[in-house]
Amino acid sequence: MGRRAVQGVCGTARGDRSAGSMSVRLLNVKFSPNVGDGLLVLCMEERLRRSTSDVSSIDLAGRTGYRSHDGRRELSMRILASMPPVVRPRIARAGLDAKLAFGLRRHYRDAIAGIGSLVLGGGNLLSDQDLNFPVKIAAALEEADRARARLAIHGCGVSSRWSRSGREMLCAALAANPPVHVAVRDRASKQAWDTFFASAAGREAVVVNDPGVLASTLYRFDDPRPRPDRPVVAVGLMSDFAIRYHGFASLSAQGLAGWYLALIAELTARGFEVCVFTNGSPEDRRFAKDLWASLAGRRRPVHVRLADVALPVDLCRVVAGAGAVIAFRMHALIAAYSYGKPLVALKWDPKVEAFLDAVGLAGDQVDVVVSSPSDAVGILASVVDRGVDHARRRDVLSRAGSEIEELAAALSRSP
Structure with a gap:
């Protein structure tokens, strides 16, 4: 039509x-x-x-x-x-x-x-x-x-x-x-x-394009001191309740927590530093608090830390300071893309797949229901080795800005 x-x-x-x-x-x-x-x-x-x-x-x-x-x-x-x-x-x-x-x-x-x-x-x-x-x-x-x-x-x-x-x-x-x-x-x-x-x-x-891809133009940070011995992977936590409420997966709190704990263990065993974070939703923060307590009970590795995210700038700071990002939440992934970070999406909502497809990263996702944490780390390693297509990323950011300018023009010329 x-x-x-x-x-x-x-x-x-x-x-x-x-x-x-x-x-x-x-x-x-x-x-x-x-x-x-x-x-x-x-x-x-x-x-x-x-x-x-x-x-x-x-x-x-x-x-x-x-x-x-x-x-x-x-x-x-x-x-x-x-x-x-x-x-x-x-x-x-x-x-x-x-x-x-x-x-x-x-x-x-x-x-x-x-x-x-x-x-x-x-x-x-x-x-x-x-x-x-x-x-x-x-x-x-x-x-x-x-x-x-x-x-x-x-x-x-x-x-x-x-x-x-x-x-x-x-x-x-x-x-x-x-x-x-x-x-x-x-x-x-x-x-x-x-x-x-x-x-x-x-x-x-x-x-x-999603306007969130402009995050790196909104908040700019000094490049963190390079740590080639311990590259940082930011792991975004989302609660099992939030996933179930939106009707996309049947995951228990215990099952999802166990998967995250195994992921963190696998990452640290392979020489990564892990920064655990949420996008700030109360249910996710509560889940993160419980997971952090579980890590403490397991003699938490020294190369794991929990970031406090309460404002948009906090989310950007976590992502910008990482070498790579693994997360469910869409705008953690979009921020990672904006800052030019290799990313792996945890599958839950078709909107995430739609974003990945739009920027040419359709294969960079893991289904936690069927894939092991070891599989996820393997996919992350291949994504890091492949690198980021910065020319395409710059084009996406440029087009996102131009599209908002076109919105302003449409408003100005309408009666």
Whole structure:
């Protein structure tokens, strides 16, 4: 279905917009405890400010800082995960509607009032896990429509798994205020967007690079002192609960911890120094704390350390200081790519495979369910020996910056 044909479904563009022509608000989860989400948003903000100075973000959960979260998020996730499928959607929707009624919708309304443009992005926002993003995004888009703000979508991941209610509420919001620009971060996301939302939005998606690849242009660090005797491998931890909650693998805490412990032992035995880290999510931090205690009980090797990651810059510092990275979390891997580090992805979510495919690293992943830690270290060794294609990496970073400039141009030329 071509773009012109799709636009014909919804008619012509809307009329005049707010006078705040180039005031831009990004709608995302900038202050998520998973600081990888914040990292990609900071990359988008910095590049957009080269075109317009009035740029800031609206956090979909109503957070106002990186430390403005508590344990309620994880508790809610665990409660929902324990519910029978027949009642889980209704309970989730009731809780989200209550949040909107008791302040979250007002948070959106106040932040959107008087702006020129609202940009949804980036991150895996167009997904439907217990209706969380569909309900929040639809409410925010309703406020943008009320404020006569232009809408654009950039750098988002789009899931292929949708509930009927989640899809319908987003389609209604998109049809009411069709976006002037839709750019998603991989081919799988484009296929999902074009299948589920292009008709309602009046526009098919184009594919762009994830804005997070610009991390190395945002935070620059002095090169660490070379340690050829003990090269550093950064091992990113993700909890078994987080993996199961998103429905991609059945891993027990004991099984995953055992795999990590064996990986760390294998790396240190082969002469590597290991830096263990998380992306900051509370469930991952708790898992890391328990794993660290297990290491202590096993007479932890002296060449293993635990990094504290609480801010996006912390994540970048860990990755930039490593010689190679092994991780589940997507933006730990994207940061590794940005800083030119050899990487091995631990398989769990198709979005990770889509990123690897986009940058030519489709084979550099390990399935912890079927592969041993020794296999993982073997793949890492081959990746390190092969080296990084820095010419391609520089091209990816250059194109990511240009794509954000194209977003700014689309906002400026739309009525």
